[in-house]
Amino acid sequence: MQPHEGGGGGGGDAHVGYSSNDPDRAILDALESRYRVSTADAPEGPSERLRSAVDCLVVDGDAFRRMDAERSDRSGPGSVPVVVVAGDDPRLARSVARRPGADLVYRDTVGDDLEGSVSDRLCDRVDTACREAIAALGEPILEVAGLLMSAAPDEVDTRIEWGLRTVGKAFGAERCVLYDVGETALSATHGWAGAAPLTHESVPVAEFPGFESSLARFDPFVANTDSRAEKLGYDGSFVAIPVVIDWDLEWVLAFGGVPGGSPPESVLTRLGTFGDLIGHTLRRDRRHREIERQNERLERFASVIRHDLQNPLSVISGFTDLAMETGEPAELERISAAAARMEAILEDLHTLVREADDVGEREPVSVSELVERARETVDTGAATVEVGDVGVVEADPSRLRQAFENLIRNCVEHGSTSDRAGADSTVEHGDADVSIRVSATADGFAVDDDGPGIPEAEREAIFEEGYTDSGETGLGLSIVRTVVEAHGWAVSATDSPLGGARFEVSGVEFVDVEATSTTTP
Structure with missing residues (x-):
């Protein structure tokens, strides 16, 4: 494929491919006066590379016949339009008429130069083909853009699903799925399928078609056939578009059963625009929900301040x-x-307002040693604290120690072996004879006590700001949750094998003790 830069006026940014076994200089001159032109004179006709690189393909009769003899799924929505320049040939005319996206320009058989009227007709047909190709996807995408931009928070998911259906049909695909890109896997969040829906919910990064070779580099991935795509339920051609927001790969937009072989660059660009619209809509919706949560948090803060x-x-x-x-x-x-x-x-x-979800520099930390240091700063009174060999984790030592201080303090304050303290009473630290144990679990660690436990109906509410059944601030467990989630872990309350309450921190990855030296604040 050889690029030629047009030297004439008004051709715009259209990129036109010209394929002929016997290139006609007059045709090439006419095209170069208006467009960016790439040529291919291979005997087998225009290559897949040329077809995917241009907005419109101009061919002679012989090149078209070779194209027409190939698979019929080379044509269809999203495929490159074709303009055939040939003499009067009824059979060729019928073949062109049967092929979607193809048009015919008759050239004069007398003389070596294109007459001005023929040159104008050729360029007019190319302009029309490019406009129609743009409109085929551009108009649906423009319509979807308006709906996404005006979507209320409770309408976002529905309108994204509708947009996938609208653009997927305009592209001629059989299915269209949006994946959220995680560290180890891609999770399907929205989708449309003209046939049976996909059965998978997530795909490991290493198994997603074209992820490492193209998508991770922010490039689209196109394959006429791909065994990994077929395993995921994508029949026929597969197209995956990276959705990049602020230089991060956030989502992948995947199309399956796409006709026409490799789509031209202009089509991939428009699909990229569609992906960007979805990405920014989801980012806006995510930000809106964050603001709502912050406002709710501020309201709880105000309530705590006013009441406490x-x-x-x-x-x-x-x-x-x-x-x-x-x-x-x-x-x-x-x-x-x-x-x-x-x-x-x-x-x-x-602590909650200023530090919020921030976590400082992480380092290998011995959990057991950190708990020992945390208990020194808590008035445990008559309570006993047993610390097992938990292991080493990557964490912010100061914040994790803060979480353990609040967990131990909570066990002491609520861990009297008598009935759970009422709303108008408190348990003096010195009077709490509770036993506390810190131990490792399969994917984290747990803090147990032998106190009265926590009613099942309250096990979620206890982590909310201001929740308390005693005279304390009601913020300690909220601080614990903030610290734990800032590390990417999760915390929950359940029954303890000691008979009281158990706080489990899960999703923790332990560090190889032999390979890393432990550090504590």
Whole structure:
């Protein structure tokens, strides 16, 4: 394939391929005056590479006959349009008429040069073919763009599904699926299928067609046949479009059963635009949901501040007046205790608001040693803490220690072996004879106690900001969840084999102790 840059006016950015076993200089001159031109004079006709690189293909009668003798699925939506330049041949005319996306320009049989009218007709047909090819996908994509841009949060998923169906049909595909790209696998999030739907929900990265060779490099992947695509349920030609947002591969848009062989670059570009529309819509929706969560969080903060600070403020106000009247030092002690209570609330709020989901530099940390250090800063009173050999993890030592401090403090505060404290009572740390155990699990670690446990109906709510059944701040377990999720792990509450509550942290990857030295703050 040899590129030729057009030297004339008004041809725009169209890229035209010209294929002939006996190239006609007059035709080439006419095309080069208007377009960017690539040529191929191979006896077997235009190559797959030429067809996929141009917006329109101009061929002579012999080249068209060779194309027409190939598989019929070379034509269809998304395939490159063809303009045939030939003399008066009824059989050829009928063949061109039967082929979708093909047009015929009769050239004069007298003289070696194209007459101006023939040259104009040729370029007009090329312009028309390019416009129609653009409209075939461009108009549906434009319609989908308007709907996605105006989608309310609860309409996003439905409109994306509709967009996949609309563009997939315009492209002539049998199915269209959007995958969310994770670290190890691609998960199908939205899809449309003209035939039976796909049966898989996710695909390992190494098994997804063209991922490492093309998609991971932000390039489209096209295959007429691919064994990996067939295993996933994609029959026929397969096209995968990377959706890149802020230089990150976020999603992959996959089409199966695509007719016409390799689509031209212009079609892949428009499919890329469609993928970008979906990607930015999902990014906008994700951001909207994050803002909603932040607003809900701020509302909970406001509720905690309004409720939890009101009581100590009332104590300070009341006992200040009493102290001024009586002059009794005991009243000042109560004022000091109320002020300490306020300080604890503000410190926990500061932790949640300022640090939020941030995690500092991670390093190998011995969990057992970190728990030992955490217990030193918690008033455990009569409680006992047993620490097993948990292992070493990659973590922010300061934040993980903070999580263990709050877990141990929670066990002490709520772990009295008597009935669970009521809403108006507290368990003094020195009076809590609870036993606490920290141990390793199959994919993380757990903190157990032998206290009264947590009712099943409350096991999700206890991690919310401000949730408490005692006089504490109600922020400790929320801090635990924030720290754990910031590390990419998960935390849950369940029954303990000791008879009380159990907090399990899962999704943890342990570090090879022999290969890495342990570090603690």
